[in-house]
Amino acid sequence: MALSFANPWLLSFLALGALPVLIHLFARRRPRRVPVSSLYHIRPVVKQTQKLRRPRDIIILILRTLLVLALVILFSRPIWHPKRSLARSSQTNRVALLIDRSLSMQCNEGGLTRFGSAQAAALQVLEMLPAGAQANIVWLASGYETTADKLTDNIELLRRDIENKPVSYEMASVQPALDKAVELVSSREGGQVYVISDFQTTNWKNADFGRLPPNVQVLNIVVGRRQTPNHSIGKVEISPASPVAGETFRVACTVANMGPDPVEQEVLLEVGTVIRQEKITLAPYSQGNVSFDCTMKKRGRFPLKVSVSEDNLSADNTRYGAVTISPSIRVGVCGMAKDAGLRLLKNAIATSAREAGTVRLIELPMQALETADRMGLDVILLYGWDGRGPAQVAAAITASKATFVWVLPSGPGGARGIDSSLFAKCGVDLAVGAWRRADPGKPLSMAVADPKHPLVGVFDGGRSGDMGLSDFRGAFQVTGDGGHTILAYGDDAPALVSVDLLKRTFFLWNIALDPDTSNFANSNTFLPIVQELVLQNRIQKGHPTFVTGDSISLPLPVDTDAASLGLELSQGGKPRQLPQRRAIVLPQKGQLRVFLEKAEEPGQYRFSDRSGTIHLVAANVPAVESDLRCLEKEKLQRRGSSSALMLGKESIRSIHKGIPLWPYFLACGIVAFLAESILLAVWKVKE
Amino acid sequence: MPEQRTQYHFLKPEDVLKLRSYEFAPRMIVDGYFAGTHRSSHKGQSADFFDYREYSPGDDIRSIDWKVFARSDRYFVRLFEQYTDMVCYLFLDSSGSMGYGKPFTKLEYCSFFAAALSYLVIKQGDLVSVTVTDDGIREHFPAGSTHGHLTNILNCLERNRPGRRTNLAQALLRATPLLKKRGILIIISDLLDSPGRFFTALNPYLHRGFEVMIFHILHPEELKMPPRGYVRFEDMETGRHLTTDSDTILKGYVRAVEQARLNVRALSIRKGVTYTFASTQTHYFNLFDEFTAKRGRSTAARLNGIR
Numbered sequence: 004m005a006l007s008f009a010n011p012w013l014l015s016f017l018a019l020g021a022l023p024v025l026i027h028l029f030a031r032r033r034p035r036r037v038p039v040s041s042l043y044h045i046r047p048v049v050k051q052t053q054k055l056r057r058p059r060d061i062i063i064l065i066l067r068t069l070l071v072l073a074l075v076i077l078f079s080r081p082i083w084h085p086k087r088s089l090a091r092s093s094q095t096n097r098v099a100l101l102i103d104r105s106l107s108m109q110c111n112e113g114g115l116t117r118f119g120s121a122q123a124a125a126l127q128v129l130e131m132l133p134a135g136a137q138a139n140i141v142w143l144a145s146g147y148e149t150t151a152d153k154l155t156d157n158i159e160l161l162r163r164d165i166e167n168k169p170v171s172y173e174m175a176s177v178q179p180a181l182d183k184a185v186e187l188v189s190s191r192e193g194g195q196v197y198v199i200s201d202f203q204t205t206n207w208k209n210a211d212f213g214r215l216p217p218n219v220q221v222l223n224i225v226v227g228r229r230q231t232p233n234h235s236i237g238k239v240e241i242s243p244a245s246p247v248a249g250e251t252f253r254v255a256c257t258v259a260n261m262g263p264d265p266v267e268q269e270v271l272l273e274v275g276t277v278i279r280q281e282k283i284t285l286a287p288y289s290q291g292n293v294s295f296d297c298t299m300k301k302r303g304r305f306p307l308k309v310s311v312s313e314d315n316l317s318a319d320n321t322r323y324g325a326v327t328i329s330p331s332i333r334v335g336v337c338g339m340a341k342d343a344g345l346r347l348l349k350n351a352i353a354t355s356a357r358e359a360g361t362v363r364l365i366e367l368p369m370q371a372l373e374t375a376d377r378m379g380l381d382v383i384l385l386y387g388w389d390g391r392g393p394a395q396v397a398a399a400i401t402a403s404k405a406t407f408v409w410v411l412p413s414g415p416g417g418a419r420g421i422d423s424s425l426f427a428k429c430g431v432d433l434a435v436g437a438w439r440r441a442d443p444g445k446p447l448s449m450a451v452a453d454p455k456h457p458l459v460g461v462f463d464g465g466r467s468g469d470m471g472l473s474d475f476r477g478a479f480q481v482t483g484d485g486g487h488t489i490l491a492y493g494d495d496a497p498a499l500v501s502v503d504l505l506k507r508t509f510f511l512w513n514i515a516l517d518p519d520t521s522n523f524a525n526s527n528t529f530l531p532i533v534q535e536l537v538l539q540n541r542i543q544k545g546h547p548t549f550v551t552g553d554s555i556s557l558p559l560p561v562d563t564d565a566a567s568l569g570l571e572l573s574q575g576g577k578p579r580q581l582p583q584r585r586a587i588v589l590p591q592k593g594q595l596r597v598f599l600e601k602a603e604e605p606g607q608y609r610f611s612d613r614s615g616t617i618h619l620v621a622a623n624v625p626a627v628e629s630d631l632r633c634l635e636k637e638k639l640q641r642r643g644s645s646s647a648l649m650l651g652k653e654s655i656r657s658i659h660k661g662i663p664l665w666p667y668f669l670a671c672g673i674v675a676f677l678a679e680s681i682l683l684a685v686w687k688v689k690e
Numbered sequence: 691m692p693e694q695r696t697q698y699h700f701l702k703p704e705d706v707l708k709l710r711s712y713e714f715a716p717r718m719i720v721d722g723y724f725a726g727t728h729r730s731s732h733k734g735q736s737a738d739f740f741d742y743r744e745y746s747p748g749d750d751i752r753s754i755d756w757k758v759f760a761r762s763d764r765y766f767v768r769l770f771e772q773y774t775d776m777v778c779y780l781f782l783d784s785s786g787s788m789g790y791g792k793p794f795t796k797l798e799y800c801s802f803f804a805a806a807l808s809y810l811v812i813k814q815g816d817l818v819s820v821t822v823t824d825d826g827i828r829e830h831f832p833a834g835s836t837h838g839h840l841t842n843i844l845n846c847l848e849r850n851r852p853g854r855r856t857n858l859a860q861a862l863l864r865a866t867p868l869l870k871k872r873g874i875l876i877i878i879s880d881l882l883d884s885p886g887r888f889f890t891a892l893n894p895y896l897h898r899g900f901e902v903m904i905f906h907i908l909h910p911e912e913l914k915m916p917p918r919g920y921v922r923f924e925d926m927e928t929g930r931h932l933t934t935d936s937d938t939i940l941k942g943y944v945r946a947v948e949q950a951r952l953n954v955r956a957l958s959i960r961k962g963v964t965y966t967f968a969s970t971q972t973h974y975f976n977l978f979d980e981f982t983a984k985r986g987r988s989t990a991a992r993l994n995g996i997r
Contacts, residue, residue, distance in 0.1 A: 037918055037936070038923075039925065040789075040926055043883070044943060044946045045923055048942035049939055
């Protein structure tokens with residue numbers, strides 16, 4: 004804190020303040036001499052009146068002295084610098100403005116957004132710069148960008164940039180931008196960095212001001228209220244990710260209340276033509292989950308939107324997504340052993356298709372395995388494969404996205420047995436050994452090994468039959484710890500094993516289906532386990548979601564008409580055509596890809612060509628920006644280095660020019676004068 | 691030998707001429723030793739019959755009214771009014787405060803009055819005693835009725851100057867043994883002293899039957915202080931001073947003086963003392979007029995009551 008004077012030489016006139024005192028004393032010491040007969044009557048009267056007179060004299064004296072002092076100080080033009088240190092002139096000549104344009108700056112406070120306040124503050128800072136000063140702006144968002152490459156004296160350019168720059172929907176990545184701003188002014192002369200931000204706790208709590216060079220001064224200008232209530236939609240999950248037409252799917256979303264008061268929110272789901280609404284009550288600074296069960300009969304890609312009522316920050320009140328409704332689950336069956344077991348397996352899948360209407364059985368010749376992905380198969384059942392040739396089987400297993408179920412033969416499998424080297428090649432400790440024949444009088448029985456596994460959930464409480472009722476005359480020996488046993492025989496030998504193979508789930512089916520070997524395929528537990536295996540292990544064809552500020556890169560089908568490739572952004576209303584240049588087709592490893600440099604706004608991005616929609620992806624605002632709480636002043640100061648200051652936006656002018664105090668002293672003088680006049684008048688009337 | 695002067699400042703020949711038409715008489719019955727013009731409390735030889743009283747042994751048989759004896763066969767003696775001389779005691783306050791005033795001081799004004807009064811008393815054959823006081827007795831002239839006595843009094847007045855502080859109470863107490871004969875006690879003063887103590891000191895005189903008369907004399911500027919601004923008041927009696935803005939105390943001062951005057955007047959009425967107030971602006975002859983008028987009314991009333 005410092006006080007300076009524009010006309011300091013006038014301060015010598017402060018001595019005039021003694022004038023009223025001197026006049027007072029002078030007047031008192033030179034009374035006229037008046038002899039009186041006696042003070043007998045005078046003394047008590049004087050004693051009585053002096054009681055009132057003395058304080059009055061003192062008050063008048065003080066007021067007059069005050070008046071003189073106020074006038075002298077007024078003309079000395081005092082200027083108060085509220086913060087402890089003023090930057091050196093060399094520092095004020097080199098200025099970097101770090102302006103936060105992250106999503107939280109969109110928050111509307113009292114009719115003005117935080118970003119609007121930041122713009123005003125930045126313009127004020129530019130206005131304060133001395134002639135010849137150099138400056139630059141570092142815009143803070145998920146990355147940073149600067150207005151000019153280095154410090155520039157083209158202040159008009161900076162001013163225009165401030166006026167025209169839009170606020171972003173991105174999160175703030177503070178440290179790189181701060182480092183850049185410091186780097187801009189780091190030189191021998193030093194400089195100032197004005198950080199204009201809401202100092203949102205979630206983004207700024209880890210910002211490090213401590214490594215500033217000694218000749219760099221950081222001035223933090225806070226433009227947000229410390230606590231602004233906000234509520235938002237968080238994560239949205241669809242389960243299953245790619246439901247089939249007619250199948251009930253669940254949309255679960257998180258609703259957050261980032262305010263100090265409890266709130267009740269109505270959450271609205273719009274997916275295709277389906278609209279659902281749910282209410283949720285949230286405690287202060289908490290989040291809750293809302294889920295919607297939906298069924299859609301039409302197949303296709305549908306945009307999804309979950310929203311709550313608008314508040315101070317409207318961008319995070321809506322979350323976008325997309326859901327693809329498939330016509331059916333495509334199950335390919337590749338039969339390598341033509342026995343009764345295969346027929347029973349196909350029957351089971353066909354029955355599932357009839358019952359649920361969601362499964363489609365596709366006979367898959369071995370030669371077609373390679374094209375399984377193009378056929379859009381979700382699950383491929385390899386029936387009776389002994390683990391050997393043809394080569395395309397192993398290649399298909401490793402390349403395809405579909406879930407493979409290796410159904411082991413219902414017998415010894417020939418003289419060479421089963422070749423399970425596939426697991427070893429993929430780094431899985433699992434091996435299929437020899438056929439183990441059961442004692443004829445003592446057939447093998449099977450039971451659930453992991454009751455918590457989702458596949459066997461249908462057997463809880465005996466709802467879908469009892470596994471233990473089936474008899475097996477033999478089974479392969481399966482060893483190794485690389486799999487997870489779901490069903491097992493009585494001697495703990497695995498019957499159904501799930502394996503994490505090349506980041507996909509792979510099932511090893513060691514359950515004989517041939518009626519000569521077991522009666523399992525005819526039991527009432529067979530159909531449910533096959534159905535669950537198919538339903539739960541289809542390919543999750545969910546739509547990728549992005550965060551605003553991310554770049555989007557998606558593969559394109561080879562037959563895409565790149566020339567007609569278009570991009571639309573939909574935020575619930577009429578889709579908006581984005582400029583063509585944003586979608587660039589890049590040939591990458593012989594594959595066409597569409598690339599969008601940055602998803603600047605939240606919404607559904609639809610890439611399409613003449614043939615129709617190719618991709619429908621959603622971009623959402625970063626959830627971290629929804630917490631609008633700002634760093635406490637003290638914490639921010641503690642975080643700062645010795646040269647970091649904390650200022651309100653209203654005191655920007657005072658950084659350089661200080662606060663002129665002459666109006667206060669003028670007011671003080673007027674008050675003293677008026678008070679004296681009024682008191683004298685009142686006393687006169689009283690007397 | 692008393693100093694012989696042809697003319698006195700306080701009793702000029704023209705004043706003597708004017709005083710011819712004045713008379714000074716007590717409103718009470720006095721105790722005198724010699725035959726005079728004033729009715730005495732004692733009954734004696736004179737032409738004025740007063741009353742009858744039954745004879746008692748020791749009475750002069752010459753005073754028996756034989757005609758009454760012839761009619762009633764009882765002895766009655768005749769009582770006659772006795773006329774005697776009067777003693778007038780003048781107390782002249784000569785304290786420092788009496789030196790205040792222009793063109794003449796309060797003391798000068800009072801001296802004029804005292805001289806005229808003394809002349810008047812002696813002229814009608816009565817006795818006058820003068821006591822000059824401040825905080826005690828500065829000079830005392832026992833009662834006398836001769837021309838020489840008057841000369842002494844006048845000489846005393848001529849040389850008299852304002853003295854120390856006013857302490858009339860003290861002076862009165864000290865004078866008690868000096869005033870042996872009952873008479874009229876006249877106090878001429880500005881009464882710038884505690885009225886309580888002053889009237890307490892008067893009690894022995896009142897008890898002895900003195901007729902007390904107070905002449906309260908003040909200068910006009912003492913009654914209404916002119917605005918003088920920021921001044922230092924200097925006490926003429928004590929030399930003490932007080933600095934103040936006189937304008938601010940004007941109203942309070944006038945109120946205080948008036949209050950003090952009313953206070954003395956009220957106490958006088960309660961004690962049966964004749965109180966006369968005058969400022970030095972009025973001629974002292976007016977005092978005689980006012981005094982005579984008051985006395986005329988009260989004496990007549992009193993005498994009627996006695997009879």
